[in-house]
Amino acid sequence: MTENPDSSQKRWGHLRKVLERPGPFSHPDFEPSSEILDFVMTTCKVLVIGAGGLGCELLKDLALMGFKQLHVIDMDTIELSNLNRQFLFRHKDIGSSKAEVAAAFINKRVKGCQVVPHFCKIQDYDETFYRQFHIIVCGLDSIVARRWINGMLISMLNYEDGTLDQTSIIPMIDGGTEGFKGHARVIVPGISACIDCTLDLYPPQVTYPLCTIANTPRLPEHCIEYVKIIQWPKENPWGTVIDGDDSQHISWIYEKSMERALQFNITGVTYRLVQGVVKNIIPAVASTNATIAAICATEVFKLATSCCVSLNNYLVFNDVDGIYSYTFEYEKKDDCLACSQIPQTLPIKDPNKMKLKNLIELFCESTTYQMKNPGLTTNIDGKNKTLYISTIKSIEERTRENLNKTLVELGLKDGSEIMVVDLTSPNTLIVKLKFLNEDVEMSS
């Protein structure tokens, strides 16, 4: 045991009381001792994903719960609209990396804390990076990123003869907020419900039908969508795609939306609404972020110290009407895409009619898959065949014609396996096609 003068400091007296004294409600494995705080301070490595509203709070909370080996990863830079809640940032920091500014602030404020910033995407790192952590906490606003890290942690699980090697598990704590609502959950990959087990929590975003936007607008949102989807690509005022952070772009959309609204007698287009629709802004306040991050940090502390039994496994919070919280256990999904280890079978009603583009739509729109831009490959008669990949330009051009071919025309059969790669997971998903229609005609 190395000498650690820091954990014995008076400063940490609060933590020492709960870690060095026995308690009737502690985890069965809990044995009070000063070594626990030593572990928290010197050994336990925690990764905070996201240095935004939740991330700033998480770093503060963890630093003051004794954690010193902290890493934070975030690809974003600081904006003015962050300052109402992301309290580690000041006006002078606008434009700088969130991860770097947040880490520097915490290291300066909490003596001895060593936050390491990573100014990049989570996808920029592989397993070797993620394996170094004992616990991962997510303060993300993106479902895709949550699913990706979830997939990463699941791919790192080690099964020997079907038994899960406990040492390969890295628990993940996930927080999220929207206005005055939020959630906190504890995920033990391979053991409890994972992000993909509960995909039905994230219904696909509501979009307005194109014919409404084009022909029968009724709401100010319809006018804004019209400018965004139809007018901008047509007139392309700056020769680029829309940048929601460019005030010139927003002003142009605002003005055109106003014109359209006037033409149709529609009221209610405001600059704020235009921004909200274009950037898909989710309202956020300091208080909810503070609450949810703190609940997550408490769970990190419980996992690291065994001082109490962990949250099992999902907590919802809402303080619109009074203060409401509810804790319940989400069940692991037997055929979860990410963690079940069960091969996915996809029933296909009519392979003679279903085109590849319909299959891709299905991957994007069904609640089970909710993919973003899946790339599909398969193996036909022992040869690899790329069906469609949109993310690489040359391949996209070469495979575009496949989109309008039916599955049968593409040579796919009952039982064919399709390898699907998507932003939502670092892993390739294998989907086995099951043709329900037996009398498959051969393509002419």
Place this chain on the structure above:
Amino acid sequence: MASPSPKSPEQSDKSKKYDRQLRLWGDHGQKLLEKSKICLINATALGTEILKSLVLPGIGAFTIVDGEKVTEEDIGSNFFLEETSIGMPRAQAATQGLLELNPDVRGDYIDESPEHVMAHTQDFFNNFTVVIATALPEKVLMPLSRQLWATGVPLVVCRSIGFLGYVRLQIKEHCVVEAHPDNEAPDLRLDKPWPALRTHLDKVDVSSLGTKERSHVPALTILYYYMQKYKEMHGGSLPKTRSEKDELRKMIRTSLPPDGDTSGALEENYEQAVRFVNVCINSIGVSAQIQAILDDERCTNLTSESSSFWIICAALRELVQSEGSLPVRGSLPDMAADTTSYVTLQQLYQRQAQLQAEAVYRRAVQIARSLGQSPDIISEAEVKLFCKHSSELYVLRGNCIADEYQNSSPNIAPYLEDPESLMFYYVILRGLERFISEYNTYPGQFDDQVEPDVLKLKTLIGKLLSEWGCPTPVTSDDRVHEVCRYGGAELHSVSAMLGGCTAHEVIKLITHQYKPINNTFIYDAITSTSATFFL
């Protein structure tokens, strides 16, 4: 790029900075926040966490009252105190740390204990929008609670100890105009349309429309049409029971025109009309809660001291008496329809809401005058908001903490029948307050005193319970032991959780939006559960 029409409004830096919260409580909520003055008693970790989530969204000003000096242990749990501030007045150091968060907020401090301030500046605490107290001993809390109860200044008392949290709101009366309910049924008045709406809806003979027109007619018009048909068949009455509503739904479903396609699939607007049956027919009477507010003594017996809320309420009451219903909300849910039909309907609703709000406004101004008040206390914008949200008005009446502490028979026994109830922690925390008053220290503060303190705390709790006429031993010994184990420790993440919750309760009080707790919130971080009790 020449643009003939409206120029973009220049967005101020402030509205950019606060954009994400302005989408929740609006510019009018923000204005109230920026006018508010908040007092924090004791800059504990919990205290500064609360202020942090109030300074960030931009309250006007805060004042910290704290006579303590910064200790090493403070640094370990309080993010706004630095190593270099050890030995400094805690009020001063925390004020500096918090002011860095937002240059729009003013802050000052008083380096004196709250007792001292109370004794020397009697009305000091009366000048704040809200007073927040953390770790305040009972002997100071009692007179402060009485004083603020008398002056009507809201008081929020919080405590964070170990894995436990407590928030208690003391407010005599609090009026909420915008409660922001999660699911609100549309307010369509199809059962009782006002003349202009009736005239408009009666013009459309839904069953004789051509295919194209048919697919463009709003669900509302369809529903109204079949409601009339239903009434004709049922002696003028509307469907009430489930089977009656089913009958109406069936009428809409089977209303295919002769040239319609027979695929059986309903057009979107007809689907919506079927769905509207449930939410739109229920007669918009005045709910019991709203009626209670309109009949409240504060509404029926106005004085020269009456607030604008009650004056507008009185004006609203007259409108309700003459029209038999609340003002129309004036908003229309989206429904499949062509632009003109939809916008025409929408304008009818908006116009009616506007007329009713104007009537309430005129009357409210008259009432204010007749009370000898300046008519300026009633603003048209406020009345508009009031009428729009008249179905969600809410008046909270709390009670005084000092009364709660002196109440010899609090209504807690029923809760204690549930062994999991967080009410046990309330009882223990009350015992803890007595322990602190009696021994001037936290139970378990010293390592060698944990066991003896458990016994002492148990005795104090036993006494409390017998004073309350509760059967002893009703509390769980384990929980008493757990609280002694904390020895007064303040865990940052528990304080941060409570800090977020409490800050939002204070924002509710300032903005008169969203419903605050009434009146005691307990949080148990061990089980990650919480509960609210009225005490």
